[in-house]
Amino acid sequence: MASIRDVARLAQVSPATVSRVMNGTANVDEEKKKRVLKAIEETGFVPNEVARSLFKRSAKLIGLIMPSIENPFFTQLAGAIERTADKHGYRLVLCNTGSVIEKEKAAIQMLVSMNADGIILTSSNDEIRNYTSLCNIPIIVTDRSFNGCGNLKIVHCDHYQGGRMAMEHLIRCGCKSIVCIKGQQEISSAKDRYDGYKDVCQEKGIKEQTVDCAYDFEQGMKVTDELLKKYKDVDGIIACNDMVAVSVYKVLHNKGIRVPEQVQIIGFDDIALAKLMSPELTTISQPIDEIGAKAAELIILKGEETQQEYIFEAKLVERETTRHN
Amino acid sequence: MASIRDVARLAQVSPATVSRVMNGTANVDEEKKKRVLKAIEETGFVPNEVARSLFKRSAKLIGLIMPSIENPFFTQLAGAIERTADKHGYRLVLCNTGSVIEKEKAAIQMLVSMNADGIILTSSNDEIRNYTSLCNIPIIVTDRSFNGCGNLKIVHCDHYQGGRMAMEHLIRCGCKSIVCIKGQQEISSAKDRYDGYKDVCQEKGIKEQTVDCAYDFEQGMKVTDELLKKYKDVDGIIACNDMVAVSVYKVLHNKGIRVPEQVQIIGFDDIALAKLMSPELTTISQPIDEIGAKAAELIILKGEETQQEYIFEAKLVERETTRHN
């Protein structure tokens, strides 16, 4: 690998001049510039980013800390972030934590020591907040909304509004016995979604019917079984997210219960899977691309933005698991 | 951020000694060691990985170059790689290329300049091979099998065998008119799968029935429409991968064609989606975890391994879209 010295020697200039030509940080004599360009070409020189990063204190790196890249919602979020990062010449470092707080802490520390420019964090551990203030790079929390401090910014969609929309849609579709599968209430997105459902119940004088579940396929199957026993007349199900909605459908399908004729289903997130499955899933769509892009931009376009919290609207997407009229 | 000098000053030793304590690279007087440890504790010192990497010429980084993290097969592969990398203290840098060769080249260059320890490459461009020889770090090609050169190693599953198994299974299930949806033949995995199908046809004296498609959901829908027109008596479909199998099912479902009663379907890959959908998809399973782990280990456990190509067996997973007898 050629170094800047090799190029300098070949072009008969100093390393400083090579640097200036590469980066356009100062005017350089045309003649010398040509020699440098030629020498770079000939040596196949590529500047060492590590050395550059050591000096600049920026590695053009965004750290992505999430429970698992294999969770479809996070996959798509990562995709959106990557696209925005790439556009600006930034790279993503992936840290899966399985929601283990020690791993989250370790990841933050490691990213800081790598001179990452910022971190996008999707944690389910509330206490992680205590560790985010220790580092001097911006941390963007997505999909959650705990109260920020200092270098913390938050971007997510309006889960509460989405929760309301889900319930209102099922009512509009004529459901008389709606059951809400609540997500884990320690996770703010799950709580907000449920609160939306609950408030609509209160306003309309409808009795709450709920069941508890994690954001998880396996549990979704188990909980659906329980749900069917507990609420025998159910004709509408609000799943806490799409993955659970898919498992609800599977259980109903296996029991020969027709969707949407006998039971209607609505999910939350609008992951790609929602329109891959048959029947296609009606769901509350999060603008994942916008959320990812905004999170990345908050790091890349540092400081310009003063807002602390960015909230995007959720949107109803009617497909085949519900039927209007 | 405290630096090694701060720690040294506080502990009244030289930076070299601090380094030796941290890394255990030499014996250090017990007394001094204690002072250093205490000073690290007090300052919250975390060594700067960039500086370390500049010296060591290793950043403990694995570059992952793939068309898109949002392709479920690659998502799972990335997950498997990440797990293995994490176990050994390595991090993943994500580079989505959309199969654009310029982006692939740029990614390789950038990873080299970041002092990455190796690259795991899943490209669909054959010419990329010409650029892999330029860099001095190991490059592991997965899911493809072009002839390697120098620092190239290859790990993938036995697509040919898998292709045979798919066809043999459908025959065993009593299908009389089997259609094979061929993937793009420039991609070696697609070609190998098709070759497996083709050879079984020849051995059994069955006439080939095929249709062309990309590894893609949208195209899968379109191609299935054509397939149904071209082969009206079809009762078994071999999809080039699971994503296409899902789209095949959707089209059949929409037309009211029952699966597996009227038409049986088999996919390839065994992505998570295969057992999420209803009915669950029969498919040829790739050992994605093992492939990812092996690819990562080839980089991490450098040089130990002399083999140039690692081939894993595919496995039939019978689920609900086919019916044995």
Added chain:
DNA sequence: CTGAAAGCGCTTACAG
């Protein structure tokens, strides 16, 4: 416009 020098924060021969 341009080069010599210092420095980014570590690590490791080297000498003692």
Added chain:
DNA sequence: CTGAAAGCGCTTACAG
């Protein structure tokens, strides 16, 4: 066992 020095490969004041 341990410190001073050199160096990893860049960049940017500084001086001319």
